[in-house]
Amino acid sequence: MLLLEFSMYPTDKGASVSEYVKGNLEIIDDSGLPYQLGPMGTCLEGEYDQVMDVVRQCYERLSADSDRIACQIKMDWRRGHVDRLQGKVETLKAKTGRDLST
């Protein structure tokens, strides 16, 4: 399964962009894919085409409203591993024996 974290935002709208990022979160939340919103981006889990389709929808929506968009994506694909959205964090809690902040 693929974990993909991304953030996508306009850079021509001034310092406050949550009104635009809001649209991305609606697309992500409607996608039906497992996801986790964090302070610096959103992680999605799924097959390559599933998660990339969500990224594409966000791009299409934002590029309709903006003149310049920045996007950063990180992917971590691992054969045969599932439920990684929770699993990677749980592994680190177990390995450290600490109730890490999540």
Add this chain to the structure above:
Amino acid sequence: MLLLEFSMYPTDKGASVSEYVKGNLEIIDDSGLPYQLGPMGTCLEGEYDQVMDVVRQCYERLSADSDRIACQIKMDWRRGHVDRLQGKVETLKAKTGRDLST
């Protein structure tokens, strides 16, 4: 305040690296800075020198044990805004009116 998300891991140790990333989480947890561990990295909040000191400690520890290290960092600095580790996510929940998955 600065939000900094980073992931740092050896790339010469095979597919499973949690034994090495464990050391980073201990450093982060011991730093006393507010942080949030996620599936694709850890977000820290603090002044530039505070968060960069944590990154440096992780680098020193990992480079002692590895022959090759990859690291990705994203920063979001905003003048006059604090408690952003929680605040950015709360803003998006409020704007969308949805109980987004976090």
Add this chain to the structure above:
Amino acid sequence: MLLLEFSMYPTDKGASVSEYVKGNLEIIDDSGLPYQLGPMGTCLEGEYDQVMDVVRQCYERLSADSDRIACQIKMDWRRGHVDRLQGKVETLKAKTGRDLST
């Protein structure tokens, strides 16, 4: 036009991965899109679907040969601007009045 920089590599093959990254560069070079290989990734210029198709081909090839893959992508889309692969660097040379190292 969209500028997309990406690097994609297996993390289960030890410290040296150029044998695997070689396949990506062949895909990129065969794509016919303008690109620039750099020390930390390759920049492509094109329409969203064009550049994303290249990324997908690299993913398919690497995931056939590897058990774990890491990928980082940065995008910069700007309405109405073309030839940005050269243009952004030229603008900075002109603005600084320096023969910057490229």
Add this chain to the structure above:
Amino acid sequence: MLLLEFSMYPTDKGASVSEYVKGNLEIIDDSGLPYQLGPMGTCLEGEYDQVMDVVRQCYERLSADSDRIACQIKMDWRRGHVDRLQGKVETLKAKTGRDLST
């Protein structure tokens, strides 16, 4: 040696930010470190503290002039390897046997 690629820019200044990024390039060019400016960021080569000092200077300069800054960094450290700014690209040219676009 460490290869570090970064881009840092204000997000509160509208779509055109080269006037601000210009200052970063002057800092980088004055640092004396080997570097390469590309379409999506600049790669520096050096010891950890050397390259991080350049990043810090850019942060200090930009944060004096801006209300919000975005920065993305990628690092690739490899024990015992030097001249990697040119070397990684040359390796891929040799492996592919192609005159890749650089």
